[in-house]
Amino acid sequence: MTAIRLAAAAAHFGRDLDRSLDRIGSLIEAARREGASLLVLPGGALGGYLADLRSPDPDTLPPAVAADGEEIRRVAALAGDLVVCLGYTELADGRRWNSAVCLHGGGVLGRYRKVHQPPGEALVYAAGDRLAAFDTPIGRLGLLVDYDKTFPEAARALALDGARIVACVSAWPASLTRRAERLTQDRQARLFDLYDCARAAENQIVWVSSNQTGTTGGLAFFGQAKVVGPGGDVLARTWTKGGLAVAEVDVDGEIDRARLVLYHLAERRPELYGQPRRSARPDGR
Incomplete structure (x- = not known):
């Protein structure tokens, strides 16, 4: 079995697409110097994220690009021998999606449109309707x-x-209602870390998590990019400043060891996991 180096980026991306492309190019080169085979860039790496989640201003939305547009083609060319994942605002059929794409060797390996949306985001973006993995040179991957x-x-x-x-690409901000003075102590920063580790451990997979840094409008982003092993252990991480979290992982070997005795996917009881009879929402919807 062979170990590969996985990199997750914490970085700020604003509205300027040319600057975004320059920064993406710099991060790809940094990952290449680290010997990485995979680089996961933040959500909104092309054109940034929303500036307000409660009442987004239609005049200040991130620029939207086509899934097969020039910007995606430029990043695919920059990726070269790396597998590069990033988030962007996709424009298709007159609608916007909060999307992610996986690129390698000048082409596209996989695409994804965000399925779950917080309320403010649903005012701007259409929701995706598909969750599927795909094959890459470093193994089967999901976005x-x-x-x-x-x-x-x-x-x-x-x-x-x-x-x-x-690969989970993020533009995840600090709390909108009770932001901590130190971003590392913010409630949302704690949940961000908790979900990263839990999702890796409960599925016994490798989890590579990126995030934005800095501020956009009223939102402050806390970074905390990381690589998590299949036991839920953080193998590498950044903090609130920009940078790369890089870890060398024998993906198949670590997953096989994690599943040797307890294999969660095989021990499920899906026949018991039916739909609830009543809504869990307090408003009954």
Whole structure:
């Protein structure tokens, strides 16, 4: 079995697409110098993220690009021998999606449109309707976008579809209602870490998590990019400043060891996991 180096980026991306592409190029070169085979860039790496989640201003939205547009083609060319995952605002059929794409060797390996949306985001983006893994040169991989990892079913669906690595691209901000003075102590920063480790451990997969840093409008982003092993252990991480979290992992070997005695996917009881008879929402919807 062969170990590979996995890199997750914490970095700030704003509205300027040319600057975004320059920064993506710099991070790809940094990952290449580290000997990485996979680089996971943040959500909104092309054009940034929303500036306000409660009442987004339609005049200040991130620029939207086509899934087969020039910007995606430029990043695919930059990727070269790396597998590169990143998030962006996709424009198709007159609608916007909070999307992610996986690139390698000048082409596209996989695409994903964010399925789960917080309320403010749903005012801007259409929701995706598919969770599926795909094959890459470093093994079968799945994509998620930030809030998706709040839902165990999303990561579980990818693991059941054979994903050995999940790349979760994020533009995850600090709390909107009670932001801590230190971002590392913020409630949302704590949940971000908790979900990263839990999703890796419960599915016994390798989890590579990126995030934005800095501020956009009223949102402050806390970084905390990381690589998590199949036992839920953090193998490498950044903090609130930009940088790369890089870990060398024998993906298949670590997953096989984690599943040697307790194999969670095989020990499930799906016949007992039916739909609830009543809604769990307090408003009954």
